[in-house]
Amino acid sequence: MGGCLRLGLLALLHLGSGYAGYFEQIKGKMGEKVGLPCCHELSSSESLQSYRIYWQKSTTEVVLAYVPEQGITTDERYENRTVLDTRNFTLWISPVEILDNGSYQCIVQVLSLARVLCEKHVAFFVTADFSTPNVTAEVVASSCESAEVMLTCSSHGGFPKPKVCGALDSKPVVWNASQVAKSSLSLYNVTAQLWLSLTQDASFTCSLEYNGFVTSTSLLLKKANDCVVLPKPPPYHVIAASSIVIVVFLLALALAARYLSRHGFLSCVFCTAVPAVRCTAMPLALTLWRSERGRWKVESSAEEGCQETPV
Structure with a gap:
């Protein structure tokens, strides 16, 4: 696609006035077939040769153009991936790539009037699904009361850049650290970490939000209960009361023994009978x-x- 066609396309935006402008949002996933709609549809009495159709991206990159003298021409990056519907001028892209994400314009010109009939702006949001989040828990330190746990949530291969959310028993948490890296294919890899002091069993959920899509994973965290808990000593007043009861009992026993010995009623069970x-x-x-x-x-x-x- 030559530079002259690109310059001519930009010039068309300023030819005449009175054309209608439209804006629409389209969402598609990487690898799918998606159609970007234009602003005009031919009637049964109209001929394609009466129009020029241009599809461009971000006002600077020509995707596809139809000119009666030349037919349909396509930019090399879109070759074998784009098709123009000659009835309603929809641009079909298949398979969709991450780099297709962006703003597009369809411009329809009437040759006999030498003016732009209509123009439509399309915001194309490309999405690549992230892998299901992988959540791991590592116990760093533990005691009978609590356990220090490092939670890690990771996911890869998605687009666009996601929002990583964490929740402990349905209550939002703030990550201690998070990292988002972009691969050579413009896909994102995400890792987030949370330090947690666990005192009881809890449920942790990690979720990724991107382009209206959500993927999440939950993990049940169990507090280890392998400590031997010693019984608490009784209160001081209980110990004092018990001591008094024991002392009184011993005194009563001693007095009884003395009384019985004086009156000849005390015998020794373990002694030999004396004749x-x-x-x-x-x-x-x-x-x-x-x-x-x-x-x-x-x-x-x-x-x-x-x-x-x-x-």
Whole structure:
């Protein structure tokens, strides 16, 4: 496509007045087939040879042009990827590339009137889907009360530049660090990091927003509970009351033991039974004699003896 055609195209924008201007937004994804609409459609009685049609990008780059004397010509970057609808002048692009993103203009000129019939501006937003976010959690330090966790969310291969959002239990968080890099194919790779002090189980969600599209991933964070928690000591007043009860009980036990020992009721369970000794007088002899008054008397003599008797 020569420079003369480009200069001639720019000059057409200033020929005459009274043409209608339109603006429209079109969205498409990389690799798809997308049509960019123009501003005029031929009737059954009209002929294509009565018009000149120009498609240009950002007012400086010619995409496609139709001139009756030359036919349809296409810029080399769009060759084999663009088709002009000769009825409504729609520009079809397939497959769509990231570099196709931008502002386009369709200009229709009537040859017999030597003026611009209409012009339409089209904002073409190209989108490339990001990969599903990959969320990882690394425990840096932990204690019985909390765990220090570094969360990383990454995604790649998308367009345009996304907005990376994070939420902990549905509450937005602010990233500690984020990095967006652009590849040689104009696609974006994203990495974001968040430092988190985790005290209980929680749900974390990382999402990417771009051109009206959203992709997200959620991760359940579990607080490790592998610490041995020692029971709390009882309050001071409980210890004091318990001590008083124990002291009173010991004093009562001591008094009871003393009372029982004095009255002979205390016995030792673990002691050997001591046999009781019972002493009795044992008769040894009987003597029969007569007193002075002439009476007979029987007299016995005995000696004391002792024998063991079990109690």
